[in-house]
Amino acid sequence: MTRTVYINGDFVPESEAKISIFDRGFLFADAVYEVMAVLNGRLLENAGHIARLERSCRELKLRLPVTAAALEAIQNKLIAVNQLREGAIYLQLSRGSTGDREFDFPQAEVEPTLLLFTQARPVIDNVKARTGIRVVTVEDIRWHRRDIKTVGLLAPCLAKEYAHSQGADDAFLVEDGFITEGSSSNAWIVTEQGTLVTRQLSTDILHGITRRSLLALAARHGIPFEERPFSVEEVYRAGEAFISSATSFIWPVVEIDGKPIGGGKPGRVTLALRNIYVEMALAATGNSAGG
Template identity: 55%
Template structure:
């Protein structure tokens, strides 16, 4: 049985509880981060914690993230759960005001902090060999996708629609241009150039995205940060998606159409290899 963390306590998962009045439950008034664990070490931890604070600030949450304390809790969860490969999920909410009210609770309301581990193979996966199939769907999420909130119902619906169509995931589309996947940033490769949407309120500012683009620079690959259309994606030589748990996952089919050869491409493979190599050097 897993050990989880709830508001200062390490507990067996079946003993962990949060109030029914918690605003994360009633209003999706919460933020989260997912940090990948490889060989018992945390990948990109500093970036995730800094983004957590940014999300809190954007939502005017009275949270001051203590990075050393967060690191200690993450490491303790890895230790207590003997986690070799997988993820640590962290969620902060505006807390329990004792009743339901659309207005924010008093500033001295204690926020709720929960964390738990999930075992998942992230290195040497079948996806690396086989790639993923995606479908395109209209992006119906709210306009502040740069804030990593727990408002994930539409991405969940999109994921289920993709599965109903025989695919693995969905790429969401706004005004004819791809924004991102349900839980990842989206890329295409054309004539040796990597194309991915620029940072704005329209997409999550991915920690893995930032690292992958740094790897592309090290490999002297050309990158264009701009929106790309669905038709451009159909005509791409290669496509891939990045996320904390997927690193750089190849996309081999979009809306039933093969991407390039229909097999994982060289660009994503090279980026994934370098990403793992560089981030394991900095893992904590």
């Protein structure tokens, strides 16, 4: 089945979707994006993602050309026409095309470029959620507004490529000896005393929607947590570690820089928290994964 995508007001086959070569998202990465999980054919935590998109737009003075309600209608139509049961919707909004390459923001009003497409992928039954992943540390070379979800992702791509070259699955980014986040996720550890630790919100990390929900669930279920920086050495000594994102939910980290974490197996707290989150996600979208 040919995938249908949305671009600037139209639903078209992906082979027919086109943008200008002068689009500022293409030329300058002058664009923001979101990835929303889909489970049982329904959007998961969509309100949080749209709110973060609106914040990113405000920070970059980008105009979102549709309302939140209209955007959700577009998402739901894409889910329906593509018969998506489990996976994600990718959304990208750029400042649009000014007809030539100029660094300055356009002075006249320009129509933004709004693109959405679906991606089918396993969200619940993913092997990495069961076995865990191996990570390596790499210097965080990104810009200093990581709280804005921009499409300038070359540094994370380089980090992932380095991890793969070292036989690992992913990377933890390091700045001044402390972990900021994963290459495309929030990073967590569980201390030997059973306390969750993740970095506090600031311009140094993305304000993860899944991260926020996990902290709320931890508080509800009596799991102690701290929001603070943690060092590479602290990860080496941790009882458990994991990453969180919209479509991975939680993936355990069982090795870092060749050193096993928690005996090299997914930890008890990590698995319990993932189970709690999955239960919440299923309750919000239906009672059977992919059914």
